[in-house]
Amino acid sequence: MAIITVNGVELGVESFGREEDPLVLLAGGTTMLSWPDSLCVMLAEGGRRVVRYDLRDSGASTTKDPENPSYDLRDLAADAAELVTALGAESAHLGGHGVGGMAAQVAALDHPESFSALTLVSTRPVAPGPVDDDLPDHDQSVMSDVFSRPQPDWTNRHAVAEYAAESAAILGNDPAQAQEIAVRIWDRTPTSDPSVHQANQLGMVFSRIDCSPRWREGLGDLRVPSLVVHGRADPFFPVGNGQALAAAIPAAQLLTYEDMGTQIPEWATDGIATAMLRL
Structure with a gap:
C-alpha cells in the first residue's frame, strides 16, 4: 500500500508484480477492493505490474465531503492519466469497474496517449441518472428490495458487514465475499x-458529481x-448495457457470465485475467 499525489489529491494505491x-492500472468502483486480490495476483503472475487504486472520497484516497464533491468525472479521468505518469510508465492497460468503468471510458477518450488497452466491468456508456432509450435501466423491483431496507449504523462494523451480505444476496452476488x-x-x-x-460502502458520491458532457458518441x-x-444476473446495470458498450467500441471483446451479478466473483477471476492478458 502507498499514497501517491496526483492532480492535487492523494490516491491510495496497492501494487502487485514487478515494477x-x-x-495494468485498475480504477476502483469506488474502492480498489472491487478488483479481487486473486485477479490482481493472476495478472501479476502473467507478467504484469498491477496497481489498483481508490477513487477520490473512498478508501485511502483524499476524502473531503462525499455528500458535496467539488470535482467532476473529467477530474477522475485526469487522475488516472496522471497516475500512469507518476508510476513511471509511458502507458497502461486501464481497468474500470462499475462507476470506475465510466471514469475509465472518459480517461481513454480524453487521454489516449496514456492508455494502451481497456477493460470495462459491470458498467455502461452513459452517466448515472436517466438512461438512453436503447439501454436497460436498473431492475426496479430489485432496487426497491435493496434500498427499502433499513440502513445500518455505518459506524458499526458488524452491522455494515451484515447489511452488505444481505444486499449481495439480492444483487446476485456472493454474500460471504461481499x-x-x-x-x-x-x-x-x-x-x-x-x-x-x-460513501465508502455504497459509492454514493459518484451520483453527486457532474458527469457532463456525454461521452457515448465518442466511443x-x-x-x-x-x-x-x-454478468447476465446484474440487476443494477443489466447486461444490455455491457452489450451496447462492446458494440460501440471498435473490435471490443465481450465476455459475459451467466451467474455474475454486480461484483466480480472469485470463480470468474481466472477467465477474466486470461482475457485481460490477451489484450
Whole structure:
C-alpha cells in the first residue's frame, strides 16, 4: 500500500508484480477492493505490474465531503492519466469497474496517449441518472428490495458487514465475499464519520458529481484493444448495457457470465485475467 499525489489529491494505491513489467492500472468502483486480490495476483503472475487504486472520497484516497464533491468525472479521468505518469510508465492497460468503468471510458477518450488497452466491468456508456432509450435501466423491483431496507449504523462494523451480505444476496452476488469486502472497506475507512463510511460502502458520491458532457458518441473513436465484462444476473446495470458498450467500441471483446451479478466473483477471476492478458 502507498499514497501517491496526483492532480492535487492523494490516491491510495496497492501494487502487485514487478515494477519493470507492463502496467495494468485498475480504477476502483469506488474502492480498489472491487478488483479481487486473486485477479490482481493472476495478472501479476502473467507478467504484469498491477496497481489498483481508490477513487477520490473512498478508501485511502483524499476524502473531503462525499455528500458535496467539488470535482467532476473529467477530474477522475485526469487522475488516472496522471497516475500512469507518476508510476513511471509511458502507458497502461486501464481497468474500470462499475462507476470506475465510466471514469475509465472518459480517461481513454480524453487521454489516449496514456492508455494502451481497456477493460470495462459491470458498467455502461452513459452517466448515472436517466438512461438512453436503447439501454436497460436498473431492475426496479430489485432496487426497491435493496434500498427499502433499513440502513445500518455505518459506524458499526458488524452491522455494515451484515447489511452488505444481505444486499449481495439480492444483487446476485456472493454474500460471504461481499461481507468480507465490506469488513475490509470498513477497516480502511480513515474516519468514524457515518457519511464517509456510507460513501465508502455504497459509492454514493459518484451520483453527486457532474458527469457532463456525454461521452457515448465518442466511443467509436477508441483505437485500443478493449474487453467488456458483464454478468447476465446484474440487476443494477443489466447486461444490455455491457452489450451496447462492446458494440460501440471498435473490435471490443465481450465476455459475459451467466451467474455474475454486480461484483466480480472469485470463480470468474481466472477467465477474466486470461482475457485481460490477451489484450
